[in-house]
Amino acid sequence: MATTTKEISIADASSRSARVEGELSGETMAINVGPSHPTTHGVLRLMMELDGDVIKKCEPVVGYLHRGDEKIAENMTYNQFVPYTDRLDYLAPLANNVAYAMAVEKLAHLEVPERCEAIRVLCCELARISSHLLGIGVYGMDAGAWTVFMYTFTEREKLYTLFEELTGARFTTSYTRIGGVARDIPDGWLGRVLEFCNGVLPVIDQVDKLLTRNRIFMDRTVDIGVISKQDAIAYGITGPNLRACGVDLDLRKDKPYLGYEKYDFEVPVGTTGDCYDRYMMRGEEVRQSVAIIRQVIDQFPEGPYYAEEAKKIFAPPKAKILSSMEELIQNFMIVTEGPQIPAGEVYFEAENPKGALGFYIVSKGGGVPYRLKIRGPSFCNLSILDKLIPGHYLTDITVILGSLDFVMGECDR
Amino acid sequence: MASEELALLQGRFGYLTERPSADHLAVNCPAENLIEFCTALRDEFDYDLLLDVTAVDWDAASPRFTGIYHFLSTSKHEYLRVAADCADDIHPSLPSLSGLFPAANWHERETFDLMGIHYEGHPNLRRILMWDDYPYHPLRKEFPLAGIETPLPAADVAEQTKASVLPAPMMGGPFVSSGDGPMSQTEPRARDESWTEQREKPTD
Secondary structure, eight states, X not given: OOOOHHHHHHHHHHHHHHHHHOOOOSOOXXXXXXXXXXXXXXXXXXXXXXXXTEEEEEEEEOOTTOOOHHHHHTTSOTGGGXXXXXXXXXXXXXXXXXXXXXXXXHHTTOOOOHHHHHHHHHHHHHHHHHHHHHHHHHHHHHTTOHHHHHHHHHHHHHHHHHHHHHHSOSSOOOOEETTEESSOOOTTHHHHHHHHHHHHHHHHHHHIIIIIXXXXXXXXXXXXXXXXXXXXXXXXXXXXXXXXXXXOOOHHHHSOOTTGGGSOOOOOOOSSOSHHHHHHHHHHHHHHHHHHHHHXXXXXXXXXXXXXXXXXXXXXXXXXXXXXXHHHHHHHHHHHHOOOOOSEEEEEEEEETTEEEEEEEEEOSSSSOSEEEEEOHHHHHHTTHHHHSTTSBTTHHHHHHHHHOOOHHHHHO | OHHHHHHHHHHHOTTOEEOOOSSSEEXXXXXXXXXXXXXXXXXTSOOOEEEEEEXXXXXXXXXXXXXXXXXXXXXXXXXXXXXXXXXXXXXXXXXXXTTTOTTXXXXXXXXXXXXXXXXXXXXXXXXSSSOTTOOOOTTSTTSOTTOOOEEOSOXXXXXXXXXXXXXXXXXXXXXXXXXXXXXXXXXXXXXTOOOOSSSOOOOO
């Protein structure tokens, strides 16, 4: 059967007009995507009502990965909870470790030494690069550009080698302790981080060439999934997704922690808040993270890597425990009873790759939190889906979800 | 800065009291004034980003439940914590902020799900993390860490398999020692579960 080009273009035009007016006659169809579906990057489920190819209604269902982290936290000491933070945003575990440790330290009014801060900044920024590399890679793949994924995953693999050297684990790093980090940086590690940074920038440029002016990619992302400034704020969206909408809010700049005020970097801000802008955010943030890492390494401070004066909070290094009575007792007390944190309430947020990861901690004193609430940025970023998705084509779902770059581990907690 | 802001807020709303806090400005607001106060916060004081809604269970104390709200001003870059006590300890409820802040929608569903606080006026107050028919509110202090035996969410599967959701095995977990008794019996485990191989799980 011969099909002329003309017929195809007419069919296309009619469906495009349907998208604008939303006036297709006929019965609607219910479609379920997930909870186990490659598009949903985890266990997100979408229940949708379709009129032709246009989505009329979308109801996101979350909770398939709920593990009760907050309940668990109430039943263990502060340090024992660190491995659980790895599993929140499991694409940037180091950043979660740091955010959690900082929240508890804020409650204890504990200042960590400069070297510890510098190590933590390195951790956060490397985690950001690793998360964004994955974000861009799978986003490209969602839109049909497989090559990008290969490039970014090669770089991410190099990062995981660096993480393994630093923490002993590639994925579940559990690197921070309350009052410091688990161990100092290995010899020559900073040099290898710089080497990685020199290698990652050309890859980002390459991704730029593959995607940024790619006709197909632009057709699929420009003006798709537009979130307005007002909506973004009203729905509590944070991180790159918020900045893509044109809201200049970056906690590293606006509520500086870990000495971020010392470093010179730019905060990329988008204009329209569509899927394309959200893609552009991530590439630029990787470049800025590299700039921060170079500055940190350039003036890397000497000194202790943990708060030495916090005798009731940080267990000293193993060599000291095995050679001195006082440190042995200190270690025993911290391991059995937990770091001693004063009573009070605190809320601390860190600018994580996915958005603002917040910890609200209520302490009644002692080594165990009375209540610990985790604000997962992905949870808030997904709550806009039922407003964002209706009116789009079914095929737009993949790019919208890819552009939001969420992690269900953090959403369901 | 924080004290000026507090004076400003208290001057306008006489019912606010300062709440002890280790970091940001925090105020107590009576539940009945919550909507009025939060509307003003959003429209007049620029606290436009509702970051988090949660609640704390104070166990034996009364009022037992306190709703906690965290705001961030995207222009002033200041945080504000608002706390509202629930008057009723048995059926705690608070007015819903989801009409003012769409962000509150999911957060309130989560707090209802895990803590059992009813948000009056919420358009869709259903469970979000646990399944719809789940009978308990797990973050309440009386709920054991291991969980409670519960029917499976899928009735047809439950009928065929006779299976149910069982409490988690606690042995060997990286938890806190219960501390009562000799060390051989008080290996670190969940604080609220004290059975071991030697001591049987109490049946009730």
